[in-house]
Amino acid sequence: MERSPSKKTVLSNCPVSPNREKEIFHVVHKVPSGDGPYVRAKHAQLVEKDPEGAIVWFWKAINAGDRVDSALKDMAVVMKQLDRTEEAIEAIKSFRGLCSKNAQESLDNVLIDLYKKCGRVDEQIELLRQKLRMIYQGQAFNGKPTKTARSHGRKFQVSIKQETSRILGNLGWAYMQKTNYMAAEVVYKKAQMIDPDANKACNLGLCLIKQARYDDARSVLEDVLTGRVPGSDDIRARNRAEELLLDLESRQPPPGLSNLVGLHLDDEFVDGLEQIGAQWAPIRPRRLPIFEQISNFKDQLAC
Template sequence: MERNSKKSSGMKEKESFHVIHKVPSGDTPYVRAKHAQLVQKDPEAAIVLFWKAINAGDRVDSALKDMAVVMKQVDRTEEAIEAIKSFRGRCSKQAQESLDNVLIDLYKKCGKVDEQIALLKQKLRLIFQGEVFNGKPTKTARSHGKKFQVSVKQETSRILGNLGWAYMQKTNYMAAEVVYRKAQMIDPDANKACNLGLCLIKQARYDEARSVLEDVLLGKLPGSDDIKSRNRAEELLLELESRQPPPLDLPGLNLEDDFVEGLERLMNEWAPSRSKRLPIFEEISAFRDQLAC
């Protein structure tokens, strides 16, 4: 009886270990690779074992994706790209979408912007053809260990946002603007609004940019309460103000002190009864030639 109790206790401890460390149980190449990755924190050993899992046909979908992620972490990005291209044919149809997402991150990491744009456009074509999420309206995604549902609409907006950012890396701000506007029409958020504002600033369309960024600060968009988005909107507004030239119809602004004093003296000669405080310069055109002196 006691032996059974100890055996049961040992099994529970083993199960809790796998739950805590989020590693599968067993002794296959894939399981050993995950143990090296998550428990031993040895990425190079994990990569070797992931290769063994792929060659042995052991959970190839997960092994290829996980290996590419680990390779990215240790700056072996080019190898990860080649691995996905070479072995994705061994993976199931259901795994192709997540492999594309990993590939996009890898392209972004190593600056392959053209490849990133091509793959993002391909993903958008799949959406238009109704083939995204393997034909389902939603999919289950993970973030920070939590599961949540993503709709086709949200996925479309996310891909458009990534495409807009890729165009910005190529300084094609007009294309980026078009893409960001479409993304905002589908599923607006504060982060994409900030990127749209930056596109408009780069095109010297300051009034439009100000309107977009102020919507973030006024809390009109989802995600406006995120401190990072608010800070970025404020920074972009400051950049906008530094780029924008002073209005031409307000000649009393940003003038040198000696110029203002000379103008005061001239105004007092012509209208001695005036207050010494400068009014709006409604008569400035009448004495433009004298100012030139």
Template sequence: MEGSSRQISRGKKEKDMYHVVHKVPCGDSPYVKAKHAQLIEKDPEVAIVLFWKAINAGDRVDSALKDMAVVMKQLDRTEEAIEAIKSFRVLCSKQAQESLDNVLIDLYKKCGKIEEQIDLLKRKLRLIFQGAAFNGKPTKTARSHGKKFQVSVKQETSRLLGNLGWAYMQKSNFMMAEVVYQKAQMIDCDANKACNLALCLIKQDRYDEAYSVIQDVVQGRLPGSDDCKARKRAQELVVELTSRQPSPEWTDPVGLDDDFVKGLEQLMNEMGPFRSKRLPIFEEISPFRDQLAC
């Protein structure tokens, strides 16, 4: 009897460990089956069908709708995912609306719906300014690559502004994108947004300002500057800056100061065009050059 209980206990632990390792919930509900199809069987089409069943059955609707949209995005069924969120988000809790908005922003970006992306980003920023974001809390729990971490309102504001700046760049509205990126950097600066800001300035032919911004990344003065992708992009922007800047008409290889150069140019202008300085005698004998040669 005791051995049987021990085997049951061991079996339960192994089952629990299986769910922890594979990050799937326990049970046999439609949502659990959908997650199993998505993560274990790697069958996204079956997973979508099961997510639909979970939504219709009222089984973990918040997670089912969001997860289904993510799987649809992976299958390039982006438009369908957008319509699903718009149609069924009314069934979800108030707490789920913010994460659904974030999924929508990614979907809009994926299928090139820039105007819709801008409108949604502005609405989310307006909620932050009104103190309605994070359900009134100063931080929220976010998840990335299976890990949970805390995000502050300040960080979220900067992130949304960065996304908004990128959206404006896709519309080639570099002036508006510059303004947005400047605001984002004032709130919570990082190397990636600095590179985007520099690109906005380059597109407006403001090379000196762009170079100054890029130097903050190259010199490692911003968070994220040590990231290899950020450094590579900064170096590419420096190369682009070098190629775009006009070459100087005159260089100063011997280190002459600016005042001297200006004075020299003024003197040359006053002297007028260069004239031959041959002595008169050579002018006088030039008509007889041919005769002298004989």
């Protein structure tokens, strides 16, 4: 008895219309539909793998007013990949005024990455501090409690709490590049109070090692290895904690610290940090111990 073709076989033999083929192409290559300069830029970037050609078309899209928000951001990302970082920074600074209010936050995030890549740490720190001020003034996320973020093609929701901790972590790392380990310690501790994770714990441990506070550093790193910090099951975080502990054990405590680097945290910024974390702290004293520590040092250290 002859078997009738399955539904799947019948569907596979059906001709696909040209419009349907275009739809499938756009989905597979993640290229928007249309024929404007922005679409051509994305086609050059994602399909033809021609980043230089993509930049030319992104410029044309910006000049033509075609999806300027996305064109400027995407062009800066491509420029970063080509090590044209300084050019990307100048492009964002020059043309972000053409972009909508909703695009400014994502442009700031791209700008921070660009500053980090080319070693412009002071500008990175200032922009991170500016983003924190926006949070404690209620201006972040356009006043909403969450925002939609995208990573590796997937969308997910980010809360103000998570964003605050992320920015503090980036600020702590920037302070470390300036060898301002005391300021880095302050913001890492605040980040851990808000939304702790193993990666920031390792960075905090490194800050403490740099200040020769070996017992404190050991306690923080052992919390990672014993699983008392969220994310401790990440093998990379555990390996890093182990490496830092080995480094710590190889060091001899010096007779005393000298040439302490100033915190360089003004009173307004310290008060802002206190405000943005107060609602998430398990206990809410009038002034957190971490900031009492800052106050004690402020008169002694150069800012």
